[in-house]
Amino acid sequence: MNCKQTEELLPLYAGRDLEEERATVVTEHLQTCAACARVANEYRESVVLTEQFAPPVFSEAVYAGIRQRVQREIETEALAPTWSHTIASLFRSRLAWAIASMLLIVVSMFAIYFMMNRGNVEPQLANQPPANVQPGTNERSKSGPPDSSVPAGVNTGGDKQHLARGRQLQRRKRSREALADRVNTVAAKSPEATSTSKTLRLEIQTKDPKIRIIWFVEPETKSAIPSSKGI
């Protein structure tokens, strides 16, 4: 065994961590090599110093303090409420029930409100673009009574069956008027509306497929109150 190989083994040799056979070989080499023997001594000294590196003697008060803190921590941890306890206590309280009841009432009210307003949907425009309508029709609808705004020829077969539901009809009328106002406002802005001389036709498809409102506007009666027919 040469010096380099011995030097590699010296840290384990100094701490008696080598197997017996290899330790014997190293011992033999150290007897013949002064340089390696000196390094081996240095290792032995540092190992002895390391082994003697004992902690100071702590007083019993130090250990008692540690134990006390540990016990306190364990008790604190044991008393700390967990998530499941927090949730369970929340469900036990009367406040939770009150909040739940209020939420239920609010949700029910919203549901009833939406159910009642489901039929009151604004009618949609169909077939004709709003540009074909002449301005001035809104004056008639605005000036006349609410009932007179509905043309005589409008197919209101569905409404006849539900005459008792006057309130619903009134709402529909109001929505139609509002739609007519919107159509006329759009038509007034369009340049084509004043230039054309043909009869204008406006079809309005309500939500009910049985009801369709069709308006005819005569160009001659442009200055007067427009006479129109509903089919």
Next chain:
Amino acid sequence: MKLRRRITLRAEPASDMALALDIALPVNALISDQTSLALLIERAAAGDTAAFERIMIHSQQRVMAVTWRMLGNDADARDASQEVFLRVYKYLKRFRQDQDFFAWLYGITINVCRDFLKQRQAQRSRFVPLSEDAEGVIFAAADDADAESIVLQVQQRELIARAIALLPFKERASIVLRDMEGCSTEEVARVMKSSATTVRSQISSARKKIRIYCQQQLRRAGQEKAR
């Protein structure tokens, strides 16, 4: 939740076995019998804090010695020891009776020290010299040695402390367990969850570094003296 259940169990009347154990092992008595230790562990795992107190008394010096050697100062050693015992209590249910309790305890201690060192590294705290932090410490050599030998001992202690502080974590843990705690290489390997060959290599490397550091410091001290 688990801890709550354990504390509730503690409130139950003591069993005959527990009473017998109380008689056999008065408070502050060290546990010499392995069976007694096993019983204490069983009781502590069931939530008996008195039994856990005895386990702490039995193992506090070993834990404190390892944490002090690993961390290099008293304050950290105390905090780390406290954390070790808290973890022991928390994981005591996982401890199997066929395991070596102290190997298991050393494993937890080394893990806690690793966490502390990481934390310290994050805070970029410096290594506290031993002489600066000696509250509640009684030096063993103070009674029967003259002033010169005390100074020499303190210097040697600081020298080794600084050398150990420079070691990488695994090498430090291996050398502390092997050379200072007197564990065998196989035991160290078990604690470190590593092979004996790896541990031997770590120990060899650590000894080399300690020797080089000590020689450098002694040479420097000799040069300063010569001036």
